[in-house]
Each structure stands twice: as structure tokens, then as C-alpha cells.
Amino acid sequence: MDELVNFVEGQQQLLVAGIILFFAILEIAGGILKNTKRSSGDFVQEVTSFLLLSLLTKPGIVIAVGFIGSLLLPSASVLLNGVNFWAILIVFLLVDDLLQYAYHRSAHEYAFLWKLHRPHHAATEMGLLVSYRNAALYYLLMPNIWWIALVTFLGGGIPVSVGLVMKQLVIIGSHSTVKWDRFLYKFKVLSPLAWIVEHVIVTPAFHFAHHGKAKSDEISDPNGNFGNMFSIWDQLFGSAVFTRKYPQNLGLQSDSVDPWQAHTFYPVIKADNPNSEIGKGFEKLKTTTKEPIKIALLEGNHLWCSCGFSRSQPFCDGSHHGTKFKPQLIKVEKMQDYNLCNCKQSKLGAICDNSHKSL
């Protein structure tokens, strides 16, 4: 086992490159290049983000923390020497993933962070490169990268290297079009195994649901499944949505096509389009009205806007991203008249309860 650990530590960069290459070959064999919906700007953005993260941000943070640490607390650099490898690995991975869960969830709930994370969700198809599709500043502020640097400085470099290889395998696997978990759902006999796997690590089905456009398809939930390596945090904090299907429509509901430079370098570079969330002069405006909206809803699923920012009231158009609000799903079996709340104060959610009369 020691030899394996030493090998993984020594070859960490090569192993991660091998994982990427492995999934890349499978994705290309599956026709991703032939059938892609990506523009050249998408590819440029993904490759630029990947290179910035791998060659600049991550090594830069590790070097900076090591440098500052050795100036301020030189004796701390051997703190983890002699501590059991497995204990460091487990604690490192759990703290790392919890930090990333909290950061990722915040990126969906707070406007500024959302704009840095938005490129990740602007992708209209999955693929291993989507894993690296965020603004450069998103990675610089990512707390778990600083955690990696800290544990490395404290003398935990070997377990950190091994942990990062394991984590990359899960994260790239959950973004890739390879959908490695499909076989688990195909045979009933594998169902208990599928249950265990999906309740421990993030599977493609679990993560694809997070990239789905809207939950009206009853598979997607962009406001859930924030986990990166483990699904346990979503289960603990009430954001887990288990599915064994993959959404057809991926991306943002009200997508504006923005240049890759704005996606990558926001807020230094902004898009020219003032209607884009990352555009110059963009403002998120309340679109509520005091009176409810009387409307006949056709059979099917509808999403009612609860945040009050939608430009298609009373329906959700995705403007709730960057807030803690989520749309409410209305399932209509037969065409029917509804009195939908548009002051967003109804205690009944989508249905008007006359709360507007006391405003």
C-alpha cells in the first residue's frame, strides 16, 4: 500500500492528466466533437479557465501560503509529520468537500458569486471541460484551494496529492458525457449498489440534475445537488435531489450569449449587453405587482416565480439565480383557471391568499 501511495503522490499531475485523457477519449469516441452545441468561444473559455486554474491560481496559492507560513510559523511546516496518512487523507477530503459545498451553494445564493459561477451553468451540454468552466476570480476565492495549500504547508502534501487524484476522478466523472453510472440503473439487481454509490459520491445523474435548465422536467433542480465529491452534504443540509435520469435541457433558462472574455474575467471585463447578468449596467429589478394574475394554465408543469425578479411574471425565467429563492412547481392535470400571487407575499406560495390587500 505504501508503494501505491508513493506512486500516486509522485505522479499526481500525470494521473490527473491521465484521468482527463481517459474521459476525453471516451467523449470523443461518443461523438462529442461531431455533435457539439458549443461555440468556439465556449471551448476557448473552458481551456483558458483550465489553464489559469492549473498553472496559475492553484500553484500560486500553494506557493503563497507556503511562503507566508514559513515566514510566520516555520515550525508548523512539520506539524503533520508522523500523523497517520489515512487520518490526514480522510480529514483533508471531508473538510475540502464541505468547504466546496458551502462555497458552491453560496455561489447560487449570492449575486456576486453567482456571476463568477454563471459560466459553469451557461454550458448547454455537459463534458469534462465543463468542470473547469468558472471565472478566474471564482477559483481565487475558493476556500478549499486555500485549504489544500494549508494542509500541504503543514506537512500533509502526500495525502493531499492522493486526495486530489481521487477527487478529480469523481468530479470529472460527474461532468463527463460518459455517464459511467448508467449501468447501475439498468439492472434491477444493481439497484442496492446504485443506492449506496449515489448516497456517498456525486454521480453523473446527481450532478447532471444540477445542470438541468429548470425543475419543470421533474428531473432537474439547479437549486439542489451542490456536492462535488460526496453527496453527503446535500443530504445533511437538505439540498439533495436523487434521480436516475438525465435532463435533456441543460444550461440557463434565460441565457444571454456572452463573450468568453466576460465569462472568464468578470468583473474586470463585462459583457456589452446590459440585459446580461454579467453585462455593463445590468440591474436586477423587481417585477412584482400588487394585484394577482388571473390565468388559465394548460395541462403540464409550470414554474411560478417566488423571487419577484422574473421578466415573465408570474412564471420563473431563471432570474432567481444569485438569490435564496426557488421557483415553485405547479402541476396541472387539466386546463384550469388560477389566481396566481404576484406580490410574492402569499402564505400559499403560488396561489393568491389576498395578502396583497394588506400591503
Ligand code: FES
Ligand atoms: Fe425563478 Fe423568480 S425567476 S423564482
